[in-house]
Amino acid sequence: MKKEREILEELKKYRGMDLKYEDGRILGSMCTKPHPISRKILEMFLDTNLGDPGLFPGTKMLEEEVIRMIGEMLHNRNPFGYIISGGTEANITAMRVVKKIGKGRKRDIYILIPETAHFSFEKAREMMDLNYRTIPLDKRYIMDVKYLKDYIEDNRGKIDGIVAIAGSTELGTVDNILEISKIAREHNIYIHVDGAFGGFVIPFLEEKYKLEGYNYNFDFSLDNVFSITVDPHKMGLAPIPAGGIVFRDISFKRYLDVEAPYLTETSQATLLGTRTGIGVAATWAIMKHLGAEGYREIVSQCMENTYYLVKRMKEYSFESVIDPVLNIVAIKDDNPLDTSLKLRERGWYLSTCRCVEALRVVVMPHVKREHIDRFIETLAQCKKR
Ligand SMILES: Cc1ncc(COP(=O)(O)O)c(C=O)c1O
Known part of the structure; x- marks a missing residue:
């Protein structure tokens, strides 16, 4: 029988292998860090x-x-x-x-x-x-x-x-x-x-x-x-x-x-x-805790960051497929699968679109401007821009 402490230590090891939302490198998920409550x-x-x-x-x-x-x-x-x-x-x-x-x-x-x-x-x-x-x-x-x-x-x-x-x-x-x-x-x-x-x-x-x-x-x-x-x-x-x-x-x-x-x-x-x-x-x-006002603030912040991402993309001549409707940006790419693999090697996780040749970023609440800055620079390196 294993002791509780040992079991928890072992679990911690496994959990440590997971990505963390707060690192801002999960860019393709529609889930996020749950509210602390x-x-x-x-x-x-x-x-x-x-x-x-x-x-x-x-x-x-x-x-x-x-x-x-x-x-x-x-x-x-x-x-x-x-x-x-x-x-x-x-x-x-x-x-x-x-x-x-x-x-x-x-x-x-x-x-x-x-x-x-x-x-x-x-x-x-x-x-x-x-x-x-x-x-x-x-x-x-x-x-x-x-x-x-x-x-x-x-x-x-x-x-x-x-x-x-x-x-x-x-x-x-x-x-x-x-x-x-x-x-x-x-x-x-x-x-x-x-x-x-x-x-x-x-x-x-x-x-x-x-x-x-x-x-x-x-x-x-x-x-x-x-x-x-x-x-x-x-x-x-x-x-x-x-x-x-x-x-x-x-x-x-x-x-x-x-x-x-x-x-x-x-x-x-x-x-x-x-x-x-x-x-x-x-x-x-x-x-109950956030109320409509709380959600409005979160959505506004995600939209501001979405526009920020599009702005930073333009600096490196990356184009979005459409003007963002919600907090999702599809970045045109001639080989999205290859680019997403290169990004993954560098620790960035995002997915690709099926309906158009593009990478896809979901600007969830855990994605902050500093993450966007680092991501754009890495993307530019991958695409040699
Ligand atoms: C529009 C839409 N519908 C349904 C689903 C499925 O949701 P879940 O993964 O929670 O089952 C998703 C997941 O991303 C989605 O984007």
Whole structure:
């Protein structure tokens, strides 16, 4: 038997191999150092299990309150949803609902998704035998609304759902959900918005950071938006795991419920059974603690640093693919994979885009100006500029 002290020493060794957000070298992650208040909560809620909410009624109340707060942030006074493991589970959950509703129509399920959709939708497709039709992007790298409209008109009555993105993984783009909503209403089609990243950014984005002629509306104020993925463990600053799925109202629960004979409740709606309440309590605490003003400050700081990155890029003739919509910058590169490997050798971790030849930097709260300065100099060395 090993002594606790020895075990902790050994664990420290492993943990020491990990990268640290505060070093500012993690430039490709949508997660960040959780808000410091999380530490105490981890301990307090360590043994909570929302898979059996009758045993943890207090934590369940917190979850309902968090969903209510997120609902309010997304212009919905009557929301229903869960704080779950992440954006992947949230998107799969929404696809379960689209499939169930569509099944009533007794034909194959067809869902329209943009080229920018996160790969979690591919997992949902495999699991549920869904049929997707990929909608191309327009020159701003958002879903081509004209193509979408024509496609739906050519396939009247055959489309079950549309996925729209509010904060795409690669470029941070926001689909024109206002226009998509008008089309969906006319044809009675369900819209699921993947706001895993943008959900905790756009509501706090000051007007001065919004691009002209760009539509940032994405929430329940738009017709036919019936569900939204919004992840506290990304820009919400909550510790992992804390993803969010929010539906327009409780009527969507019946599409998710499965009989649960041995629990304190007779049914279960979430994909995961046993699930921790840590994310719920932490999200509740951070949202209460920061409030809209706190999040606004964090988002503003990330946007300022995003513009700073673009400015520093220009000094070395690096170009961004688009003017940043949110706090993500895609840097044009003729060989992004090779450049990202060279950067990794020098200790910088960032990823590449699929939809365009570019490197991608997510300017999360842990990315500061001094990190940007050092990063740009290293990038310039790698590209011999
Ligand atoms: C837009 C979007 N949706 C969903 C996900 C999946 O989230 P998670 O990794 O928390 O499952 C991501 C992850 O980066 C994302 O960017």
